[in-house]
Amino acid sequence: MNSLSKSNLGIDMNTLNQGYYFQSILQEVANNHLMTPEQIEKLQFSLLDLMAKEVERYTNGESSSVPIEKAQELLQSITYLIGAYLKTIPDLQTILEQLRNETMSVLFYRGLDVTAKNKKEAMLVMEQLQRNDRKLASIAYQDSIFEGIVKFFHDYNIEYGSHDIPGSIDYPLLVPMEEYLGVEFILRYLSLLCMEDSILNKFEADPINRLIHCFDREAEHMLINLCELVLINAIGCVMLKKDYTVLTLTKSDLVELQNILSGRNKEEVRSLLKESLSQLMEELELNEEQSSYLRVTIPELTERLWNNVNLKTLERFFIVVDHDWVILEEFYEGSPMEDDKLREFILLLNQQATLAAKVTLILEQVRSIIDLTLLLEECFYPEEYAKIYPLLGEEEIKVLKKSILLEAGSISLEDYEPQTEWQKQLLLYDC
Amino acid sequence: MNNQFMFLPVMLMNQQTVTIIRDCNDYTSRFGLKLSEQEILELVENRKMVLEETGRIEFGGGIIQKLIMEFADSVYVNQQDYVEILNELQECFYYFKKESLEEISDDELIGLMKLYYDEVCHGSIEFLRSSMLENYCRDIRYRTKDYQKVNGYEDDYTDFLDWDEKKY
Numbered sequence: 001m002n003s004l005s006k007s008n009l010g011i012d013m014n015t016l017n018q019g020y021y022f023q024s025i026l027q028e029v030a031n032n033h034l035m036t037p038e039q040i041e042k043l044q045f046s047l048l049d050l051m052a053k054e055v056e057r058y059t060n061g062e063s064s065s066v067p068i069e070k071a072q073e074l075l076q077s078i079t080y081l082i083g084a085y086l087k088t089i090p091d092l093q094t095i096l097e098q099l100r101n102e103t104m105s106v107l108f109y110r111g112l113d114v115t116a117k118n119k120k121e122a123m124l125v126m127e128q129l130q131r132n133d134r135k136l137a138s139i140a141y142q143d144s145i146f147e148g149i150v151k152f153f154h155d156y157n158i159e160y161g162s163h164d165i166p167g168s169i170d171y172p173l174l175v176p177m178e179e180y181l182g183v184e185f186i187l188r189y190l191s192l193l194c195m196e197d198s199i200l201n202k203f204e205a206d207p208i209n210r211l212i213h214c215f216d217r218e219a220e221h222m223l224i225n226l227c228e229l230v231l232i233n234a235i236g237c238v239m240l241k242k243d244y245t246v247l248t249l250t251k252s253d254l255v256e257l258q259n260i261l262s263g264r265n266k267e268e269v270r271s272l273l274k275e276s277l278s279q280l281m282e283e284l285e286l287n288e289e290q291s292s293y294l295r296v297t298i299p300e301l302t303e304r305l306w307n308n309v310n311l312k313t314l315e316r317f318f319i320v321v322d323h324d325w326v327i328l329e330e331f332y333e334g335s336p337m338e339d340d341k342l343r344e345f346i347l348l349l350n351q352q353a354t355l356a357a358k359v360t361l362i363l364e365q366v367r368s369i370i371d372l373t374l375l376l377e378e379c380f381y382p383e384e385y386a387k388i389y390p391l392l393g394e395e396e397i398k399v400l401k402k403s404i405l406l407e408a409g410s411i412s413l414e415d416y417e418p419q420t421e422w423q424k425q426l427l428l429y430d431c
Numbered sequence: 432m433n434n435q436f437m438f439l440p441v442m443l444m445n446q447q448t449v450t451i452i453r454d455c456n457d458y459t460s461r462f463g464l465k466l467s468e469q470e471i472l473e474l475v476e477n478r479k480m481v482l483e484e485t486g487r488i489e490f491g492g493g494i495i496q497k498l499i500m501e502f503a504d505s506v507y508v509n510q511q512d513y514v515e516i517l518n519e520l521q522e523c524f525y526y527f528k529k530e531s532l533e534e535i536s537d538d539e540l541i542g543l544m545k546l547y548y549d550e551v552c553h554g555s556i557e558f559l560r561s562s563m564l565e566n567y568c569r570d571i572r573y574r575t576k577d578y579q580k581v582n583g584y585e586d587d588y589t590d591f592l593d594w595d596e597k598k599y
Contacts, residue, residue: 044443059533062536062537063533063536064493065487065489065490065493065528067486071488
């Protein structure tokens, strides 16, 4: 429908504030002189009458006055409910007829019905989301669906606090939501979350979880949008004409991407991004609603991608998924050996004739970073470290360096003074 | 959208209150009490000020109508100090409505004020305010008396009578 049609009296309905819809309409009415002063006065009296009744109902008829804060809440709830009903009317002409001919009480009770219906619909969407048995690694997502929104439905007061959003909704959406209030916010949030879920469902859970893990070891606890992570890497894969379903981009892939994107101006980067997204959407067989939702992200993604291309920091935009690294790091997260077993292992290690044999034995049998660092400390001479590190391999070096990083805490590695010789030499060692 | 009350006709609300107070004259005139137009406007203006001070907002005729009707038959209210008494009672009401943490209804508070005013304070609003209502509201805040019982104040009232009898 054309929002600027004749029935809307030249007012763009899309520019009206969705959270304060009724007030927004009244503002337009006043600016464009769409009602006579008598009609406005009648409307004001009707609203005043409704407000007085609501205060009486709220106080159980025990008080004719309320604190200003409470009155503000009640009035906001009333205007929200009237707005909720007015939103169901498609054109401004009919809205004006309603405002002229009906009392505010009638519109208020109709708004109550609309909001109750919205609440019911939102509960159905929530149940649908809760039934989704695919658990992705995001605590914020699980908390929002299973706790925050449940609390909203428990605490939501449809009459006196219809504009409120009780409960806690932490998980961010791919496209931030603005303006909406009350159950409309929740309904919209849940519907968009459902849509994001349906997009994520086009991918296997393992690649997504690996991607999250590679984004940050603590990503599970972070307030990040999973759909965004997946979308970005999938676009990267499409740009490189790789299999997008695995969501894997390596360091060399980023170099290639840098080559593709360098030398292009911002508009060209945007075009490429848009083209890749369109191709991805086509291959994922997304419907129009899903596609237009993802298209909204193009300007923001273009901005970020453009900046990172110029700064040559594509690893801040795309996520490098180094398959082996993930496995190896998890591999060294095993439990340390029992004391007896460790003693036996050290004896065995000392019996080995060469350094290479010792390192091979370590690579074969050690499963914990604690054991690895202990063996480096106890079983080798300082002059041997320089020869050991090349034998250990790049990934083990990464794990060991990360252990130093963790030990250093907030101190930068340049300022950190390692406690042991293997640490000192490792920091000097450049793989 | 910051001013939530911008759609409410505040001027018209005051006008409505003036009409309601004026109508009360019909009833109070049988007790020899009457408010002139000037006095009515003074009352409405004072109400506006007190509401602002106590951070409250009122709808409908407000409490002034109830106060006029309730106190009309009091022996301590006379035409000479009528508007002054009503202004002070109005101030007392909104102050103690806030102080009582909204635990008592309008009618209960007015009933209590009338009882204390006539029976204990003998027309002294200062005594009513600084002692009786203050104590009552403190009991509410600290839950020290069974204030929720409608007749709860009767104990206080009896205590005061005992005190009077012992002294004199």
